[in-house]
Amino acid sequence: MNKLTIALASAASLAIVACAEEPAENVAYEDAATADQMANAEAETGTVVEVAQGDETFSTLVSAVTAADLGATLSGDGPFTVFAPTNDAFAKIPEATLTELTTNDTETLGNILTYHVVAGNVDAATLLQAIEGAGADGYSIETVNGGTLTATVVDGNVVLTDAAGGTATVTATDVAASNGVIHVIDTVLMPQ
Structure with a gap:
């Protein structure tokens, strides 16, 4: 049972670390999307x-x-x-x-x-x-x-x-x- 608990804890830790890195990718994506939106807004300015x-x-x-x-x-x-x-x-x-x-x-x-x-x-x-x-x-x-x-x-x-x-x-x-x-x-x- 201890080996199973350690394996699950390790897997959970890896998942948490992996998830912690995802927002950085999303932030970059959101920044790119925001830049695109701003460029479109400027292009759409009357x-x-x-x-x-x-x-x-x-x-x-x-x-x-x-x-x-x-x-x-x-x-x-x-x-x-x-x-x-x-x-x-x-x-x-x-x-x-x-x-x-x-x-x-x-x-x-x-x-x-x-x-x-x-x-x-x-x-x-x-x-x-x-x-x-x-x-x-x-x-x-x-x-x-x-x-x-x-x-x-x-x-x-x-x-x-x-x-x-x-x-x-x-x-x-x-x-x-x-x-x-x-x-x-x-x-x-x-x-x-």
């Missing part, structure tokens, strides 16, 4: 317009892009860097003004919206590096409408200053899109 459409906090921006007939442009190849105002940012604009822009003055609306777009894919790390290299006056960013924004770091936050002297704080960065990147801002920037 354009900057589609990403904004998928997030309710940008519903006013999406409506404005539609009113200004910029959807097709911002769904193009890019790459684009978009400083995207949230619904709360648009709420800072008087309702009558916003209604006028989205219904009757869509040319001005288009000018305002393209002031939030930069050619190229500028992630947060690249922007911070450019700001640090620019010195105290801040980093000048040329927008696709030909205007300029000035980026600085204030109390640890990236702040954009527009042509009218208004400021917007970047509240979230590096929202990936298939044709660029989105940085979320808390105020609508004005070209003049």
Whole structure:
């Protein structure tokens, strides 16, 4: 009986050791599966317009892009860097003004919206590096409408200053899109 018990104990020990090694193989497999899933997710990421459409906090921006007939442009190849105002940012604009822009003055609306777009894919790390290299006056960013924004770091936050002297704080960065990147801002920037 003792020989049987020892044999069973030995077999159980071998089984436990064998099982202990299996998770390492499974973890590697799971890591590979996760990497594949992440690659697929990146491949499935929509354009900057589609990403904004998928997030309710940008519903006013999406409506404005539609009113200004910029959807097709911002769904193009890019790459684009978009400083995207949230619904709360648009709420800072008087309702009558916003209604006028989205219904009757869509040319001005288009000018305002393209002031939030930069050619190229500028992630947060690249922007911070450019700001640090620019010195105290801040980093000048040329927008696709030909205007300029000035980026600085204030109390640890990236702040954009527009042509009218208004400021917007970047509240979230590096929202990936298939044709660029989105940085979320808390105020609508004005070209003049």
